[in-house]
Amino acid sequence: MELSVSDLAVSLGKRRVLHGIDAVLRPGRVTAILGPNGSGKSTLVRTLAGLLDPDTGQVKLGGKLLARLEPRERARRIGYLPQEATVHWDLRVADLVALGRLPHRAPFAGLSAEDLAAIDTAIETTAIGPLADRLVTQLSGGERARVLLARVLAGQPQWLLADEPLASLDPVHQLDLLDRLRGLAATGMGVVIVLHDLVQAARAADDVLLLRDGRTVAFGPAETALAHQPLRDAFGVEVMVIGDDQGRLLPVPIGRTKTA
Numbered sequence: 001m002e003l004s005v006s007d008l009a010v011s012l013g014k015r016r017v018l019h020g021i022d023a024v025l026r027p028g029r030v031t032a033i034l035g036p037n038g039s040g041k042s043t044l045v046r047t048l049a050g051l052l053d054p055d056t057g058q059v060k061l062g063g064k065l066l067a068r069l070e071p072r073e074r075a076r077r078i079g080y081l082p083q084e085a086t087v088h089w090d091l092r093v094a095d096l097v098a099l100g101r102l103p104h105r106a107p108f109a110g111l112s113a114e115d116l117a118a119i120d121t122a123i124e125t126t127a128i129g130p131l132a133d134r135l136v137t138q139l140s141g142g143e144r145a146r147v148l149l150a151r152v153l154a155g156q157p158q159w160l161l162a163d164e165p166l167a168s169l170d171p172v173h174q175l176d177l178l179d180r181l182r183g184l185a186a187t188g189m190g191v192v193i194v195l196h197d198l199v200q201a202a203r204a205a206d207d208v209l210l211l212r213d214g215r216t217v218a219f220g221p222a223e224t225a226l227a228h229q230p231l232r233d234a235f236g237v238e239v240m241v242i243g244d245d246q247g248r249l250l251p252v253p254i255g256r257t258k259t260a
C-alpha cells in the first residue's frame with residue numbers, strides 16, 4: 001500500500017514548517033528523507049505517521065485518508081520510531097518489545113503464539129537477544145535505540161517510519177541496521193528513514209526525498225536525488241562521488257559550495 005502526501009502544508013505553533021510537499025512513497029523500498037537541520041524532516045515523518053494534522057493537503061495510505069483510520073488500525077499499519085526516544089519505566093527488554101503487540105491484542109488478552117513469534121522475529125532482526133532480560137533503563141543509548149526499534153517491529157507494521165535510527169549507533173550497528181532495514185523492505189514493508197549521512201543514504205536508500213526550508217528540493221531514485229546539483233541546492237555542499245565495491249556511487253561531502 002502506497003503512503004502518499006499531496007500539496008501538504010504543516011505548521012507547528014504559528015510557524016509554517018512544510019510547504020506544498022507532494023510524494024508517493026512505495027512499499028518494498030527504503031525511502032530516506034534528508035535535509036539540513038530544521039528543514040522539516042521530523043515534521044514530515046510525524047505527519048506521515050498521522051501524529052500531526054496538515055493545514056492543507058492530505059496523507060493517504062493505500063488511497064484512504066490516514067486521518068479517517070481508527071487509531072488502533074493506524075498503529076497496526078504504521079510503526080513510528082521517534083528521534084531520541086526515551087523510556088521511563090524499569091521494564092525488562094523483552095517486556096518492552098512485547099508492548100509493540102498492543103495494537104493486535106484484545107484488551108487483557110495474553111500473548112498469542114502469533115504475538116510470541118512476532119516478538120522473537122523483532123528481537124532477532126535487531127540482534128538484541130543477549131539484552132532480553134536486562135532492564136531498559138540500564139542500557140546504553142545505542143542498545144536502547146535497537147530495543148525501541150524492536151518494539152516497533154514487533155507490531156509488524158506495513159510501514160516503518162524511523163526518525164534518525166542510526167544516530168546513537170556505532171559504525172557496525174549502523175551497517176547492520178541498514179542491512180536489516182533493506183531486508184525488511186525486501187519482504188514488502190515500506191521503510192522511511194530520516195538520515196543525515198549522505199553516504200549511508202546512498203548505500204541504503206532506493207528513493208530519497210531532499211528537503212530545504214520545508215520544501216522539496218528533489219524526490220526520486222537515490223542516484224538522481226543525491227547528485228551534485230540537488231545536494232548543492234539542499235545543503236550548499238560539494239561532494240566527491242566515489243564508487244563502492246558493489247558499484248554504488250557514494251557522495252562524500254568535501255566542502256561548502258562557493259557562492260559567486
Ligand SMILES: Nc1ncnc2c1ncn2[C@@H]1O[C@H](COP(=O)(O)OP(=O)(O)OP(=O)(O)O)[C@@H](O)[C@H]1O
Pocket residue numbers: 012013014015017035036037038039040041042043044
Ligand atoms: N513546537 C514548535 N513550534 C514552532 N516551530 C517549531 C516547533 N518545533 C520545531 N519547530 C521548527 O520547525 C522546523 C522544522 O523542525 P523539524 O524538527 O521538523 O526539522 P528537522 O529537519 O527534523 O531538524 P533536525 O535535523 O535538526 O532534527 C524548524 O525550523 C524548527 O525550529
